[in-house]
Amino acid sequence: MRDDIRGILKSYRGRIPLTLFLSTHCPNCPMVMRQIVLLPLVNPGIHLTVIDGLLFPDLASKEGIKAVPTLIGEGGVRWTGQIRLEAVIETLLQKDEDRFSAQILEQMITQGNAASLADMMIRAGRLFPAFLNLLTSDLFSIRLGAMVVMEDLGERAPHLARAALEPLWERMSDVDEAVQGDIVYLIGVIGDSDWIPRLAALIETGLSPDLKDAARDALESLGGDQAT
Numbered sequence: 001m002r003d004d005i006r007g008i009l010k011s012y013r014g015r016i017p018l019t020l021f022l023s024t025h026c027p028n029c030p031m032v033m034r035q036i037v038l039l040p041l042v043n044p045g046i047h048l049t050v051i052d053g054l055l056f057p058d059l060a061s062k063e064g065i066k067a068v069p070t071l072i073g074e075g076g077v078r079w080t081g082q083i084r085l086e087a088v089i090e091t092l093l094q095k096d097e098d099r100f101s102a103q104i105l106e107q108m109i110t111q112g113n114a115a116s117l118a119d120m121m122i123r124a125g126r127l128f129p130a131f132l133n134l135l136t137s138d139l140f141s142i143r144l145g146a147m148v149v150m151e152d153l154g155e156r157a158p159h160l161a162r163a164a165l166e167p168l169w170e171r172m173s174d175v176d177e178a179v180q181g182d183i184v185y186l187i188g189v190i191g192d193s194d195w196i197p198r199l200a201a202l203i204e205t206g207l208s209p210d211l212k213d214a215a216r217d218a219l220e221s222l223g224g225d226q227a228t
Contacts, residue, residue: 109145188218
């Protein structure tokens with residue numbers, strides 16, 4: 001652990017709960033364990049629980065553990081696989097969830113924790129501001145993961161999912177056509193009838209054939225008449 005990271009962590013005052021799921025058959029788990037076990041020694045406010053997922057499958061299932069090692073922090077934020085200690089500490093010290101950077105949220109998505117990210121925002125009762133950046137990322141793989149989160153929110157917390165649509169619509173002129181198509185798709189999946197006039201007006205503008213088709217599909221999903 002770097003000296004500067006150690007100093008910041010040591011000076012922090014407060015309780016930080018952590019749960020590490022691992023397995024004796026996991027090749028990455030010993031290395032992660034050696035890193036994480038140091039944290040309570042640096043700051044006694046860190047309470048670390050270590051669980052063997054194979055010995056306690058019910059606990060692993062309850063937490064939605066699909067791979068080990070998986071480290072779960074306060075609020076449900078989690079890391080899976082080759083966990084980087086500096087990234088863990090950075091996140092732990094950001095007690096305000098609204099300060100979670102796009103990089104932290106992106107890491108959760110790329111590590112297969114999209115459902116956990118949806119859970120975190122449902123518990124918080126709001127969308128994390130950086131999440132919108134993932135929905136408009138130039139990388140399709142990141143957008144796709146964020147869209148999976150949005151579809152999950154649309155089923156379990158539709159008011160939260162719909163809260164993202166207006167800010168996304170405002171970004172339409174600033175993003176490329178592929179991102180525009182994804183935004184229109186989300187409106188069709190998550191939006192309501194209030195979006196019908198805007199989609200209809202969008203179709204009447206000079207769209208590319210692909211984007212016009214996406215807008216028509218979204219309009220049809222919301223029960224609107226398809227424009228020519």
